[in-house]
Amino acid sequence: xxxxxxxxxxxxxxxxxxxxxxxxxxxxxxxxxxxxxxxxxxxxxxxxxxxxxxxxxxxxxxxxxxxxxxxxxxxxxxxxxxxxxxxxxxxxxxxxxxxxxxxxxxxxxxxxxxxxxxxxxxxxxxxxxxxxxxxxxxxxxxxxxxxxxxxxxxxxxxxxxxxxxxxxxxxxxxxxxxxxxxxxxxxxxxxxxxxxxxxxxxxxxxxxxxxxxxxxxxxxxxxxxxxxxxxxxxxxxxxxxxxxxxxxxxxxxxxxxxxxxxxxxxxxxxxxxxxxxxxxxxxxxxxxxxxxxxxxxxxxxxxxxxxxxxxxxxxxxxxxxxxxxxxxxxxxxxxxxxxxxxxxxxxxxxxxxxxxxxxxxxxxxxxxxxxxxxxxxxxxxxxxxxxxxxxxxxxxxxxxxxxxxxxxxxxxxxxxxxxxxxxxxxxxxx
Amino acid sequence: xxxxxxxxxxxxxxxxxxxxxxxxxxxxxxxxxxxxxxxxxxxxxxxxxxxxxxxxxxxxxxxxxxxxxxxxxxxxxxxxxxxxxxxxxxxxxxxxxxxxxxxxxxxxxxxxxxxxxxxxxxxxxxxxxxxxxxxxxxxxxxxxxxxxxxxxxxxxxxxxxxxxxxxxxxxxxxxxxxxxxxxxxxxxxxxxxxxxxxxxxxxxxxxxxxxxxxxxxxxxxxxxxxxxxxxxxxxxxxxxxxxxxxxxxxxxxxxxxxxxxxxxxxxxxxxxxxxxxxxxxxxxxxxxxxxxxxxxxxxxxxxxxxxxxxxxxxxxxxxxxxxxxxxxxxxxxxxxxxxxxxxxxxxxxxxxxxxxxxxxxxxxxxxxxxxxxxxxxxxxxxxxxxxxxxxxxxxxxxxxxxxxxxxxxxxxxxxxxxxxxxxxxxxxxx
Numbered sequence: 001x002x003x004x005x006x007x008x009x010x011x012x013x014x015x016x017x018x019x020x021x022x023x024x025x026x027x028x029x030x031x032x033x034x035x036x037x038x039x040x041x042x043x044x045x046x047x048x049x050x051x052x053x054x055x056x057x058x059x060x061x062x063x064x065x066x067x068x069x070x071x072x073x074x075x076x077x078x079x080x081x082x083x084x085x086x087x088x089x090x091x092x093x094x095x096x097x098x099x100x101x102x103x104x105x106x107x108x109x110x111x112x113x114x115x116x117x118x119x120x121x122x123x124x125x126x127x128x129x130x131x132x133x134x135x136x137x138x139x140x141x142x143x144x145x146x147x148x149x150x151x152x153x154x155x156x157x158x159x160x161x162x163x164x165x166x167x168x169x170x171x172x173x174x175x176x177x178x179x180x181x182x183x184x185x186x187x188x189x190x191x192x193x194x195x196x197x198x199x200x201x202x203x204x205x206x207x208x209x210x211x212x213x214x215x216x217x218x219x220x221x222x223x224x225x226x227x228x229x230x231x232x233x234x235x236x237x238x239x240x241x242x243x244x245x246x247x248x249x250x251x252x253x254x255x256x257x258x259x260x261x262x263x264x265x266x267x268x269x270x271x272x273x274x275x276x277x278x279x280x281x282x283x284x285x286x287x288x289x290x291x292x293x294x295x296x297x298x299x300x301x302x303x304x305x306x307x308x309x310x311x312x313x314x315x316x317x318x319x320x321x322x323x324x325x326x327x328x329x330x331x332x333x334x335x336x337x338x339x340x341x342x343x344x345x346x347x348x349x350x351x352x353x354x355x356x357x358x359x360x361x362x363x364x365x366x367x368x369x370x371x372x373x374x375x376x377x378x379x380x381x382x383x384x385x386x387x388x389x390x391x392x393x394x395x396x397x398x399x400x401x402x403x404x405x406x407x408x409x410x411x412x413x414x415x416x417x418x419x420x421x422x423x424x425x426x427x428x429x430x
Numbered sequence: 431x432x433x434x435x436x437x438x439x440x441x442x443x444x445x446x447x448x449x450x451x452x453x454x455x456x457x458x459x460x461x462x463x464x465x466x467x468x469x470x471x472x473x474x475x476x477x478x479x480x481x482x483x484x485x486x487x488x489x490x491x492x493x494x495x496x497x498x499x500x501x502x503x504x505x506x507x508x509x510x511x512x513x514x515x516x517x518x519x520x521x522x523x524x525x526x527x528x529x530x531x532x533x534x535x536x537x538x539x540x541x542x543x544x545x546x547x548x549x550x551x552x553x554x555x556x557x558x559x560x561x562x563x564x565x566x567x568x569x570x571x572x573x574x575x576x577x578x579x580x581x582x583x584x585x586x587x588x589x590x591x592x593x594x595x596x597x598x599x600x601x602x603x604x605x606x607x608x609x610x611x612x613x614x615x616x617x618x619x620x621x622x623x624x625x626x627x628x629x630x631x632x633x634x635x636x637x638x639x640x641x642x643x644x645x646x647x648x649x650x651x652x653x654x655x656x657x658x659x660x661x662x663x664x665x666x667x668x669x670x671x672x673x674x675x676x677x678x679x680x681x682x683x684x685x686x687x688x689x690x691x692x693x694x695x696x697x698x699x700x701x702x703x704x705x706x707x708x709x710x711x712x713x714x715x716x717x718x719x720x721x722x723x724x725x726x727x728x729x730x731x732x733x734x735x736x737x738x739x740x741x742x743x744x745x746x747x748x749x750x751x752x753x754x755x756x757x758x759x760x761x762x763x764x765x766x767x768x769x770x771x772x773x774x775x776x777x778x779x780x781x782x783x784x785x786x787x788x789x790x791x792x793x794x795x796x797x798x799x800x801x802x803x804x805x806x807x808x809x810x811x812x813x814x815x816x817x818x819x820x821x822x823x824x825x826x827x828x829x830x831x832x833x834x835x836x837x838x839x840x841x842x843x844x845x846x847x848x849x850x851x852x853x854x855x856x857x858x859x860x
Contacts, residue, residue, distance in 0.1 A: 001859070002856065002857070002858050002859075003856070003857045004854055004855060004856045004857075005855040005856075005857070006852060006853035006854040006855040006856070007852065007853060009853055009855060017855070077716075077717060077720050078717070078720025078721055079720070082721070092540065101717050102684055102714065102715075102716055102717045102768075103716060103764045103767045103768045103771070104682075104683055104684040104685075104743075104764070104768060105743050105744040105745065105746035105763065105764040105765045105768070106683070106684070106685060106743065106744045106794070107684035107685070108746055108764055109744055109746050110522065130755055130756065132756075132759060132767065133716060133767065133771075135751075135753065135756050135759065136748045136759050136762075136764060136767055137764075139748055139749045139751055139759070139760075140746060140748060140749065140764065142749070143749045164754075165753045165754050165755070165756065168753075168754070169753070186720075187721075219859040224857070225857060226857070226859070227857065227859060228857045228858065228859045231857040245675070245676075245730050245732055246675075246676060246709050246711075252534075253534055253536070254532055254534040254536070254537035255534075255536060255537070261721075264721060264722065265720070265721035265722070268721060268722045268724060268725035268729070269720075269721060269722075269724045269725065271725075271729075272724045272725025272726070272727075272728055272729035273724070273728050273729070274728065275728070275729065275730055275731065276729065276730065277725050277728075277729035277730060279676050279709070279711055279725060279729065279730075279732075279733070280711075281676075281709055281710075281711050281712075282711075282712060284532065285532075286507075286532055286533060286563060287507060287508070287531050287532045289827060289830060290507050290508025290509070290616075290695070290699075290827070291508055291512070291617075291691075291694060291695035291698060291699060292694065292695070292698045292699075293826065293827050293830065294698060294699045294702045294703070294824045294825075294826045294827050295698035295699065295701075295702025295707050295709060296702070297702075297826035297827075297829075298702055298703050298704070298705070298707075298825070298826040299698075299701075299702035299703070299705065299706065299707035299709065300675050300705055300706065300707060300709075301705065302675055302709075302732075303709070313534075313535050313536065314535040314536045314539055315535065316535035316538055316539050316570060318566045318569055318570060319569045319570065319572070319573045321565075321569055323565065323595045323599070324594075324595050324598070325560055325595070325840075326560065326562075326565050326595065328835070328838055328839050328840035328841075329562060329565065329566050329569070329838065329840075330569075332566075332838055332839075333535065334533045334534070334535040334538055334566060334567075334570065335535045336838065337533045337562065337563065337566055337834075337838065338532075338533045338534060338535070340833075340834045340837040340838050341533070341563075341830070341834050343833075343834075343837060343849045343852075344830040344831075344833035344834035344837060344845070344846075344849060345830050346849075346852065347830075347833055347845070347848045347849040347852060348829045348830035348833060348845070350848075350852070350853075351829060351845075351848055352826065352829075364536075394724045395724075395728070396723065396724045396727035396728040396782065397719065397720070397723050397724050397727075399727075399778045399781060399782075400719060400723065400771070400774040400775050400777075400778035401774075403770075403773075403774035403777055403778060404767075404770045404771050404773075404774035405758070407770040407773060407774060408758055408759065408762055408766065408767065408770050409758050409762075410755075410758035410759075411758075415774070415777070415778070415781075416774075418777045418780075418781055419773045419774060419776075419777040422436060422437065422773075422776065422777060422780070423436035423437060423439060423780075424434055424436040425434060425435040425436040425439060425447070426432065426433070426434045426435075426436070427432070427433045427434075427435070427654070427655060427656070427657065427658045427661040428432050428658065429431070429432075429649040429656070429657060429658045
């Protein structure tokens, strides 16, 4: 991963090289804290050891018994789905990957109608084994398999913690089961069994993904000027402190669209605490130039834009044309056009004084993705250290879980009573 | 469309009923301005007349000659794609809809490989006929059709302005061609030929979409307390003025995920001006409860959350289970679970003092979608009036277009020179 901070120097908000130099001594302290946490396999920090602690052979042992399925259906939500989805959507495979990461009845029904259930592997993922959405979806999927005459016990892979419903289910039916590693919050689990079972089933090189993660590990040093991950984490932190409360993450590659979603979870859930944090806005280049760029350039100065691209792309030439005013496109390629748009957007933001960061990877491949995911996690951990927040917890999501459970009759929770007390000011029209 | 402002009363930021009452006299003035603009078919305001001025028979005449294709491939970007994509992704059809709204060489090549080109209608959309991304993609698609031995002139539909390259192309090859209406910016064109050709090709009831738009027209009145569109527009405006610079748009229906993208363009490009505007953050319920909710509840108080749902859903029961602690789910349905999550999230935000707006439609159907799109456009126009911005222009996107064109050798532009002057501070790691 390569990071270029040039277009965040003296913008509004912005930093200077002197700011970054001053910040660098805090980066050194944070790096010391991070390496100590890694050495002790502390909760959360353990995630940064995954490239070394994840055993690809265990993943292969569990996935190899499914002989090249037509499709893999992951039943999981949030961190149980997004890492695998990022890899699956970035890399081409003839094994299709689907994700049931919501409980929308229309979408679930329509997906189950379309899937060849007898050629599909169901990959159910929940660390606790009690996530309501995941378990409800799994019950529906299992029933659909039974209705279609498919033996679900032959086609189900479980990824879960040491105990709980899913572990018991796997034991009872002798299902292949992978362990969710200890000490790793879901949003940091892409480089574990949670993120790698799907790419393994799709025939991707998960050893290369982990090797990329190790490249990321090795790149960590005590200075942001030597470490792309820390350069990104420190710059986004400093810009947020100076008012860039929104981070628009804009990959110029459709294959990285899900990466932007993964990033959004990592950033929001890790750093959105104590009234601090930075809102990740998911965008896509060049498409969103025709949608969000007006706002980024001319709206409130509360943003930074992270522009991400692979430097190597497929070659798709644009045919010659005599269409009026378009001759200049002929003989060029779609990749040239996309890169020109990338650089033009970057310059256009700079000309409007809007900070923007360039992040590049060499290509969209297994190793580069492993490195990208690892280094963005390290960037996030560094940001959390600098902001003194509790990076690895998510206390604010518990309230709603209790309320939902109470509403469904799953116990007595005062949160559910608050739902009934909702204040109304309803406008229904004529 | 039904709007409930109750959970934005006295939150942080928030409004009071008195605030809204004071604001209502400005809403009355703005409504007068809007109806005058509509009466004169003024630029932009003309969009609010589309439910009456769009001729569904002209659309049918152009699309009927393609007899139930397997797929429709729209080549267009921004407003030329998002309205049609919103309808196509919300409504089920056995005619698949695809959108080439980016110039990513990998994605274009992979899509063209998969499409049955001899059973696909290509729908190329550009008002000016010069949009670089659209024309480049069209040239690539046309070449692919020729290479596959498909007569592209038999399978291409053009939607464009009165003059320009695409009009000339349609004339030269006698292609069916639809007119982009005058006075309608792309992001406001969902209820015109631009948005309706694709659903017509998919077999949807476009007359019902337009009827829904007329429901929206008829709902407009001089008071926000009587008009859901104005209630939404006035509340979002007042909350933005009070610090809610981000509007997280979170539909609780997968079928409305593209609607959130359409909304993001409408909101960002119309209102992001003069240092004002509100950043649309696209989210999806319940999935993003496991991703963004931590930030919304505990991050900076610069947000409002718009929760959107259909009140009618498909019935997908959750099978009974004896899994530990999950018995409460059995006999319930996925829709019940999703609605419980909706109400729990709403209450959880309110308990954390975060403003949130409830928007409901009766179901995800043609008529309801027509009304939703219309009323959100009217909400946006009202917001623009209240903020005194130039709602219907997008001056800040021109700079980058010139720079990109200059980089590709399409002329001499000083903007392209600025790209070469980019400041660098590059961190490459070890």
